[in-house]
Amino acid sequence: MSEPTGAWKRTAAGAGLLGPDGSVSPTIFAEMTALATSTGAINLGQGFPDEDGPLEVLDAAREAIAQGANQYAPGRGIPDLRLAISEHQQRFYGLHLDPDRHVLVSAGATEAIAAALLALVDSADDEIVVFEPYYDSYAACVALAGARLVTVPLRWPDFQPDLDALERAVTDRTRVILVNNPHNPTGAVFETPVLQRIVELAERHDAIIVADEVYEHLTFDVPHVPLATLPGGWERTLTISSAGKTFSTTGWKIGWATGPAPLITAVNTVKQYLTYSNGTPFQPAIATGLRLHDAFFEGIASELALKRDILGAGLRAAGFTVSEPRGSYFTVADASPLGVTDAAAFCRDLPQRAGVVGVPVSAFVTTEHRAQYATLVRFAACKRVEVLEDAAGRLAALMR
Incomplete structure (x- = not known):
């Protein structure tokens, strides 16, 4: 070989x-x-x-198994979970999503990221901009997609990106700006001017934003601001999140992507040849979790x-x-x-x-x-x- x-x-x-x-x-x-x-x-x-995680969520999974939810779920995710995700985005962020067009369930956030990069990269000349340090799967997914990794350093001790360095990194070769906020491994939450600049640069260079927001509910004394809520953000942002971090169910591998229909369709085109479907009895359980009280x-x-x-x-x-x-x-x-x-x-x-x-x-x-x-x-x-x-x-x- x-x-x-x-x-x-x-x-x-x-x-x-x-x-x-x-x-x-x-x-x-x-x-x-x-x-x-x-x-x-x-x-x-x-x-x-x-x-x-919360007992209501665990009980819902057990009930789903007992009721026979043990075979393939629809590739896009069961309708009620897609509805619960769209309700969540409206409840917390004022985003109005069509659960049939704007939502895709994935095998955790990592699969959604991999499928997104595989779907969006067109050639080896494409560049993916990430903030460094970065969650380790990012470099692996960029490598699998055959693109070039371009990093923007985050500096000790506050780990906020330098906006001049960000502007130099994003060019007409940039296909995707991959943003993890709140950030792993540093624990940083990017300030709103940073997020606004990301959207501006994506518009200027016709890039797609892939926003990994799995820690969206785990911020301390600062609000989480989704990139998709900023002016110009929705049209070019694929937002990815996961049940694992919010509901302490990392082993269930239930994640999702939300965004404009053409981006969701592109990701689903790849995802259907990866896992196709996953976690059938866990999907109604996470729908229960997303509807828990404030x-x-x-x-x-x-x-x-x-x-x-x-x-x-x-x-x-x-x-x-x-x-x-x-x-x-x-x-x-x-x-x-x-x-x-x-x-x-x-x-x-x-x-x-x-x-x-x-x-x-x-x-x-x-x-x-x-x-x-x-x-x-x-x-x-x-x-x-x-x-x-x-x-x-x-x-x-x-x-x-």
């Missing part, structure tokens, strides 16, 4: 997805989770909750803010400098005050030293930019309070 060549291999190598010998590199999450398992360390590396959505944000504060206090007590996150599951800490110069090596040693697992931020950037993030570590706050308090106590041992 011949080796893969061309744009895929070039992009994958540049993003650090291939090893020196051309082999596929394991993800940092797999490596760190294995370390947590082998050492018994508390895993604050991977972003999954350790508590179940107190639920307010409560998950305030609870996570409390957990963020516990984690942040523990990291500061351990000697880290901490960037205060405004959203998402994650907190980024600078380990340089501890004498660390290589966060990747530090994270591999941390389970033995302190019984805690984190992830180096350098795992979320292109190879040539890793030195700029060399001392930064991402920790996840989406764990039970007692687990976070235990982790904070273990980290404090670093100072002894």
Whole structure:
């Protein structure tokens, strides 16, 4: 069998997805989770909750299974979930969607992102602009689509993009501006002028915005502003979200994309040859979740803010400098005050030293930019309070 060549291999190598010998590199999450398992360390590396979601949602899934919802769902998603998604977009953001034309259910947000890029990329000359550090699947999806990855750096400590750098990155070669807001791994929530500039640049260069907004309900003291709600935004924005982060059901893999009918049709054209259909009994359960009362959505944000504060206090007590996150599951800490110069090596040693697992931020950037993030570590706050308090106590041992 011949080796893969061309744009895929070039992009994958540049993003650090291939090893020196051309082999596929394991993800940092797999490596760190294995370390947590082998050492018994508390895993604050991977972003999954350790508590179940709301009982109403779990009961609805059990009921759907009992009632026989165990075969293929329609490729676009069951009608009631598509209706619930459209109701959600109107309820929270004032967007009026036709559930039959503007909504597509996917196997989690990651599939929707992959299908979107595969659908929208026309040639190896197309460029995808992302903010760096970035969720690790972005580089992989760009590589699979055969496009070129162009990054806009987010700088410590607030991780807001420089607008001049953004303007230089977006050109007539830009096919997609991929925006994750609230942002993983940094916990940043982009300010409205940044979002407005993204829309302006997309209009100027005829680019499509793919907005990954899976943490939309997990912001702290700042509102979530969907790009599709800004002037000029709806016409060229594909918005992607997921049930996993909102309802603590990451294993169910129920996501969705919303946007103008031509964009949804393009994504569905690819999606039908990926999973086609997924999670039949979970789809009515997520429809139930999206219709929960406002107190639920307010409560998950305030609870996570409390957990963020516990984690942040523990990291500061351990000697880290901490960037205060405004959203998402994650907190980024600078380990340089501890004498660390290589966060990747530090994270591999941390389970033995302190019984805690984190992830180096350098795992979320292109190879040539890793030195700029060399001392930064991402920790996840989406764990039970007692687990976070235990982790904070273990980290404090670093100072002894």
